[in-house]
Amino acid sequence: xxxxxxxxxxxxxxxxxxxxxxxxxxxxxxxxxxxxxxxxxxxxxxxxxxxxxxxxxxxxxxxxxxxxxxxxxxxxxxxxxxxxxxxxxxxxxxxxxxxxxxxxxxxxxxxxxxxxxxxxxxxxxxxxxxxxxxxxxxxxxxxxxxxxxxxxxxxxxxxxxxxxxxxxxxxxxxxxxxxxxxxxxxxxxxxxxxxxxxxxxxxxxxxxxxxxxxxxxxxxxxxxxxxxxxxxxxxxxxxxxxxxxxxxxxxxxxxxxxxxxxxxxxxxxxxxxxxxxxxxxxxxxxxxxxxxxxxxxxxxxxxxxxxxxxxxxxxxxxxxxxxxxxxxxxxxxxxxxxxxxxxxxxxxxxxxxxxxxxxxxxxxxxxxxxxxxxxxxxxxxxxxxxxxxxxxxxxxxxxxxxxxxxxxxxxxxxxxxxxxxxxxxxxxxxxxxxxxxxxxxxxxxxxxxxxxxxxxxxxxxxxxxxxxxxxxxxxxxxxxxxxxxxxxxxxxxxxxxxxxxxxx
Amino acid sequence: xxxxxxxxxxxxxxxxxxxxxxxxxxxxxxxxxxxxxxxxxxxxxxxxxxxxxxxxxxxxxxxxxxxxxxxxxxxxxxxxxxxxxxxxxxxxxxxxxxxxxxxxxxxxxxxxxxxxxxxxxxxxxxxxxxxxxxxxxxxxxxxxxxxxxxxxxxxxxxxxxxxxxxxxxxxxxxxxxxxxxxxxx
Numbered sequence: 001x002x003x004x005x006x007x008x009x010x011x012x013x014x015x016x017x018x019x020x021x022x023x024x025x026x027x028x029x030x031x032x033x034x035x036x037x038x039x040x041x042x043x044x045x046x047x048x049x050x051x052x053x054x055x056x057x058x059x060x061x062x063x064x065x066x067x068x069x070x071x072x073x074x075x076x077x078x079x080x081x082x083x084x085x086x087x088x089x090x091x092x093x094x095x096x097x098x099x100x101x102x103x104x105x106x107x108x109x110x111x112x113x114x115x116x117x118x119x120x121x122x123x124x125x126x127x128x129x130x131x132x133x134x135x136x137x138x139x140x141x142x143x144x145x146x147x148x149x150x151x152x153x154x155x156x157x158x159x160x161x162x163x164x165x166x167x168x169x170x171x172x173x174x175x176x177x178x179x180x181x182x183x184x185x186x187x188x189x190x191x192x193x194x195x196x197x198x199x200x201x202x203x204x205x206x207x208x209x210x211x212x213x214x215x216x217x218x219x220x221x222x223x224x225x226x227x228x229x230x231x232x233x234x235x236x237x238x239x240x241x242x243x244x245x246x247x248x249x250x251x252x253x254x255x256x257x258x259x260x261x262x263x264x265x266x267x268x269x270x271x272x273x274x275x276x277x278x279x280x281x282x283x284x285x286x287x288x289x290x291x292x293x294x295x296x297x298x299x300x301x302x303x304x305x306x307x308x309x310x311x312x313x314x315x316x317x318x319x320x321x322x323x324x325x326x327x328x329x330x331x332x333x334x335x336x337x338x339x340x341x342x343x344x345x346x347x348x349x350x351x352x353x354x355x356x357x358x359x360x361x362x363x364x365x366x367x368x369x370x371x372x373x374x375x376x377x378x379x380x381x382x383x384x385x386x387x388x389x390x391x392x393x394x395x396x397x398x399x400x401x402x403x404x405x406x407x408x409x410x411x412x413x414x415x416x417x418x419x420x421x422x423x424x425x426x427x428x429x430x431x432x433x434x435x436x437x438x439x440x441x442x443x444x445x446x447x448x449x450x451x452x453x454x455x456x457x458x459x460x461x462x463x464x465x466x467x468x469x470x471x472x473x474x475x476x477x478x479x480x481x482x483x484x485x486x487x488x489x490x491x492x493x494x495x496x497x498x499x500x501x502x503x504x
Numbered sequence: 505x506x507x508x509x510x511x512x513x514x515x516x517x518x519x520x521x522x523x524x525x526x527x528x529x530x531x532x533x534x535x536x537x538x539x540x541x542x543x544x545x546x547x548x549x550x551x552x553x554x555x556x557x558x559x560x561x562x563x564x565x566x567x568x569x570x571x572x573x574x575x576x577x578x579x580x581x582x583x584x585x586x587x588x589x590x591x592x593x594x595x596x597x598x599x600x601x602x603x604x605x606x607x608x609x610x611x612x613x614x615x616x617x618x619x620x621x622x623x624x625x626x627x628x629x630x631x632x633x634x635x636x637x638x639x640x641x642x643x644x645x646x647x648x649x650x651x652x653x654x655x656x657x658x659x660x661x662x663x664x665x666x667x668x669x670x671x672x673x674x675x676x677x678x679x680x681x682x683x684x685x686x687x688x689x
Contacts (some may be wrong), residue, residue: 001609001620001624001688001689002602002610002620003602003603003605003607003610004603004627005603005610005622005625006585006606006609006610006629006648007583007599007606007648008622009622009625009626009629010629010645010648010649011576011579011580011649012622012626012630013626013629013630013645013649014630014633015567015569015572015573015631016569017630017633017641017645018569018571018575018576018632018645018649019569019571019572020638020641020642020645021641021642021646021649021650022571022572022575022650024642024646024659024660024661025646025650025652025656026660029677067549091626164634186637264668288510305531305534305535305537307538308534308538308544310544327544329530329534329548329551331526331527331530332527349671355539358539391526425509
């Protein structure tokens with residue numbers, strides 16, 4: 001007898017015995033059930049620094065009106081962030097997603113009634129937030145024009161951009177300015193007046209901020225002031241109430257204050273952008289800083305099986321390199337084809353998705369963006385050319401892409417100019433006695449993916465296709481050359497857009 | 505979807521049965537195929553053939569345990585592919601490792617070419633499995649039916665890897681004795 005005979009005879013083992021063993025064949029949970037969903041995180045930060053114009057350096061001591069002005073003569077010796085804190089934003093609280101293990105009785109059985117009550121409570125809260133959903137189409141002009149401009153020339157490098165993040169930062173900048181300076185920013189943001197921007201930005205914030213234990217998408221804003229200068233309290237209040245902005249005050253240009261800024265950025269971005277954050281600093285001519293961050297983590301609805309990950313070649317702009325590729329065979333993924341690209345979208349647990357757009361051979365990701373091929377996705381709809389009844393064999397590199405850029409030149413080409421010009425910039429709503437202009441807009445972003453998940457946010461329940469015909473055509477979707485990704489939330493707001501020209 | 509409903513759909517000749525099978529058991533079958541073949545392309549081929557063979561064999565079959573029924577098909581097809589493409593290097597195939605492990609308990613008669621009564625061998629293995637401890641049975645089936653790695657089994661059963669190895673070793677010795685007693689080897 002040969003070993004093969006035993007193997008063959010094993011195929012006749014009683015089904016009950018096979019079933020008994022199979023019931024054990026599940027990875028054992030450690031800790032909370034949903035922990036495994038949360039694998040990687042992506043985030044970003046943007047800092048706008050307004051620098052004092054050279055001609056007008058007169059630290060004003062006079063108080064305009066004690067009721068409307070915050071005089072920020074405060075502590076600056078302690079490097080701890082808290083010592084610079086003037087006002088901390090209070091965020092909306094969310095009903096936490098119930099954790100099964102919290103509802104177990106002494107015998108380890110789930111108390112279904114208590115669990116389902118808790119679930120209903122979470123669900124009602126989630127629906128209430130969804131009722132607030134922003135319409136991505138309202139922001140679409142901003143999304144498409146900025147993506148086109150920022151990705152105009154990647155020089156073969158990876159580039160990651162967060163539309164929702166820059167929108168937030170520029171909204172705060174619009175609140176801080178007036179006259180023609182503000183109008184140019186409002187035009188770029190796609191609104192006519194500051195009141196409607198405030199409503200839009202607040203909706204965008206509310207519909208994207210999620211921290212319910214199931215998924216995390218944290219947006220944060222802050223205002224950085226200089227000791228001894230006067231700031232208009234009513235504007236600070238607007239920033240606190242509508243943008244949930246915390247405010248800080250310290251000595252601009254001091255090491256301690258810069259460390260506090262970097263500490264805040266690192267804290268809000270989960271330490272993912274340490275290198276980039278530590279290069280951001282204000283100098284002694286800075287009079288105002290506005291900072292926005294987004295931190296996001298989510299698990300794939302369909303995880304990639306670990307044992308199918310294997311090395312393969314990525315034909316990137318830096319030559320052919322070998323990386324780990326994850327693989328899944330998924331009959332539920334949609335597929336869109338076009339002369340110039342193929343696209344699919346990978347849903348996150350709960351809501352949101354990551355779009356993967358693979359240009360045809362000979363087409364670059366940059367040219368797809370320039371010609372507007374991906375605009376429908378940025379505008380919250382889908383490409384027109386869906387291909388039904390296919391099974392997608394998805395090969396995706398385990399990528400970790402990061403980029404850092406200064407947006408000033410790009411934003412200038414989008415029609416915003418006065419805010420950068422010290423003779424024209426009008427910052428009267430926030431600093432009544434100060435002439436100032438924007439000297440830096442640093443935008444850094446990072447997105448990483450692995451078998452368990454990525455980073456993106458918010459709610460959308462992806463409908464499972466129950467009507468798909470069986471055994472459809474199989475399509476190889478192999479992201480082994482430069483491609484584009486777009487992470488969208490449940491209201492289709494593009495949270496992150498990136499080009500992967502090389503995997504690392 | 506309930507297995508019984510899926511099986512009914514096969515009987516109704518409703519092709520949607522296959523996509524439900526794929527949805528519910530796709531990953532499960534891929535894992536079995538991959539444990540044997542250690543190759544994505546071959547595993548895909550095997551799993552697709554499994555759907556086809558399930559379609560062709562239900563009816564007449566009406567499996568009560570669809571997961572076990574499908575597992576047996578995928579396992580058999582994958583082993584067939586393995587043998588057909590024997591020349592292919594399959595580093596890390598758990599199936600190949602399992603074969604080595606079973607060598608000792610199979611060839612004691614010194615005559616590997618001797619014709620085996622497959623029916624008698626199957627009956628003997630079934631009754632032997634019913635006689636051993638629960639843990640030993642589960643570990644043995646995970647290893648030599650599903651071809652799970654020792655590491656996976658250790659994780660699934662919350663035991664150490666060396667524990668699993670010695671459980672398997674003792675099980676193989678025990679099986680060998682049993683088969684000798686039954687005069688099968």
